[in-house]
Amino acid sequence: MSAGPEGPQIRRVGVYAVRERVTYKYLPLFTDNGYKILLERKGRGARKVRASIISLTNNICHIEFANEEELIDGINRCNDNRLTPFAESLANAVMSYVRNWDEMALMNRIVRLYSLTPKLFNSLTVPTQQSESLRELNGAIEAWEPIKNRLLDDVMGTVKELRMIVGSSMSLGTNKELKDFADYLTECISKLQMFVELISSSNTLPKLDIILEVFRVMFSEEIADLLELIIACGLTLRYVDRSRGIINNRPVWLLIVSEPSSLKTTTMNMISKSPYVLIINDVTPAAFLPADPNQRGLVEDMHNRVTLIPSLSPIAEKKETDAREILSILESIYDGYYPRATAMGRREAIVDTVVIGALTTEIFETKFQEPLIAYGSRFLIYRYAIPSTRWRFISKLLQYPWISSLMSSLRTLISSIFTYLMESVTTDLLNAVVIPPSYERDLDVLAELMARLRVCFHRRIFYDPSSGSRIDEIEITQYDIPIRARMQLLNIARASAVVRSAPRFLGYPMVDLRAMQLCAKLAIAGSSKYLRDILLESVKHAGAANLTPATLALTLKISKQTAYRYTEVLYRVGILIDTSPILVDPKYLCVIDRYLFGGRVCRGENSTEGLVAPANDDNMPI
Structure with missing residues (x-):
């Protein structure tokens, strides 16, 4: 057979398998021009394969074939002028996957781990960094084993201590504050017990949304949101793939603004044990890239890592010229390249990083807000306040010594999940x-x-x-x-x-x-x-x-x-x-x-509750 013109290149996304009465296998493929191809084979010895080619406009063309010639005929019958000229090369690429199907299948492993059920096409893939599903699943297993036992001990120990505190609180009386605290601890116990059941039966790292739910109950929704944002912002570093020349979609930087003692540093430290995290507390303009070429610059440590700055206050307290110079340097680093001209010559460095910083509301409003916006904001800003009813309970909870052990175990677990994410998530997965x-x-x-x-x-x-x-x-x-705001969101x-x-x-x-x-x-x-x-x-x-x-x-x-x-x-x-x-x-x-607000206002359910009517609404000067 003569080879046709070179067409769209195919890359395998992964293998998905389900088992009911009969074994089905699904092998999803992508073409580099955006088409999706789902191959389906019924049983190990089945002669024919069914291909579902999904176009950019979600039109589906089904083809059953037993050999390359039948697949070529089927592609031509799809009447898609983006595929027909390349029918032969496309069919040849697809057949190379069909011939090696058994070597790629991970059916037994995946079914045993996840007890899967059939789903739509969008749930029929396991995207991974190098299309090596088994390697990634093994990575999750290996990362979990050293953590699991200690975490279980700490969580169960916490549940035991919480039960004792609830009993003591109830025995002291029935005033509202004690009752509310006991109710809060009871909710914590319930959530931690569910967490124990889930992690004790799992042989891979638990899903992060389970951990976020624990944080939501123990600390507050605001802290759970903050933890999710920190991890998500860190993960946006994977939008950059310099090996493929993908550099324009820049990672998202985050600035956390809240009142003092709002658990900003505690939450940021949840990913601090990951090798993909760098923590700095203070910096001078020269430290980013020293004039001496023999000295290592901070930007080299920042590259391909998440840079945590638990407090930006030391930068804010510098001379105004130094503080603005640091912000200007960060602006350059955000774009992925930092050049510096010095008396000893020109130095430059490629640096892809995510910067996550925190500071109090007052420092942000008086020191940072104006220059950040004037330069063009590279940071997304997350503002939050812990509800007064919750911070009282949190302060009591954190005074117990065993909570430190639990937080340490959770930090190890979350850091491991973050490391796993940084090593397995790709630009392709994020864009898909x-x-x-x-x-x-x-x-x-x-x-x-x-x-x-x-x-x-x-x-x-x-x-x-x-x-x-x-x-x-x-x-x-x-x-x-x-433009930048839309890309960031x-x-x-x-x-x-x-x-x-x-x-x-x-x-x-x-x-x-x-x-x-x-x-x-x-x-x-x-x-x-x-x-x-x-x-x-x-x-x-x-x-x-x-x-x-x-x-x-x-x-x-x-x-x-x-x-x-x-x-x-x-x-x-x-x-x-x-x-x-x-x-x-x-x-x-x-x-x-x-x-x-849950759509309440636009449904016409708005109210004036909370509004304070002024005694006199005279016009005021601006």
Whole structure:
């Protein structure tokens, strides 16, 4: 047979197998022009193979074939002008996989591990770094064995101690605070018992979403979200693959902003035992790449690792020129390349890293916010506050010595899962995450919202020459184009979907409501605390007749001048369409409401609960 023109190249994604009464095997393939091919064989000795070729528009062409000639005829009958010219080369590539089917099959291993059931095509793949499913499964097993026994001992010991504390609390009386604390501990016990049952029966690393649920119950939803974001941001480092020249889709950097003692460092340290993590506490501009070529620069240690900076305060407290120089260097590092001209010559370095830093609200607002936004924000910002009812319980829980042992075991486990992710997740898997069209449209809106919130503005005071009256105005000098914002949100949404399916990548992960909620939280936190708080309150109470800047000032316990000033900023950048009463642009209103308020407002269930009516709504100067 004469060879046809060279066509799309095929790469194998993995092997998926299920067992019912009869053994079926599925072998998924990709072509490099975006087509998906699902091969199905019924039984070990079956003569014919069924190929389902799925086009870019999700049209499916089914072909049953026993040899290469029949497959070529079937491809030609598909009437797809993107495939027909290459029917022979495509058929030849497919047949090479069919001939080696048995060597690639991992059926017994996968069935035994996962007790699989048939699923749709999107769940019929196991994407891995080198298409070596067995190697990746073995990696998960090997990483789990040294951790499992100690973790089980620590969790069961914690459950035992918690039960004793619950008994002691109940014996001391029945006041509300003790009862609430006992209820909290009882919920912790229940979740930890479920965790014990899951990990004791598992012979691979447990899924990360199980661990996130433990954090959600023991600490708070905000801390669980933070842990997921830290891991997801770290994983975005895998969007860069320099061996294939994939460098333009940059990793996501994260800035954590919260009040002191909000468990920022504790949560960041959950991945600190991974070899893919570098922790730094302070840095000088020269340390990134020293002038002396014989000295190793910090950027060389940062490359291909996640750089944790538990406190950015030491940088903020430097001379203003040094602090701004460090931010400028980080801006260059974000783009993957750092050159430096010195008296000893020019030095340069390639550096792909994810920077995750933390600092308090006050330091961010006064020291970092303005230069970060002015330079063009490379960081996604996550703001959170632990609810007052929960931090009291957490402070009591952390005083017990055995909780340190549990946290140490969880840190080892989470670091191992993170290491496994960094070694097994590829650019291809991240880009293959399925995004429903409605979520993709909402991501566009969230990206535009975040870009408009990244605003630089100034207060201008002048006098009208004709009337002599004093004019006090807000002038917008800059806000972002949504290109980077959309890439950041899209990358974090995909990474979040992968993180919660780790370490068992059965099928393409899919962006879900959970991932979109995280994106919404990040979008509204893009700049000033006041912009975020006023926007959230405006959405929460949308449609209320008394929703004015003066009302928000009393509700948020801020000055009227501040409320008027930041409300005017939101109006000037197009997020609000009116300020008296306050009206949020419907496109932003409904997307924030959908992911942060459960769609209650856009369903007409908004209320004025929590609004404080002002005694006098006089116009205030900005």
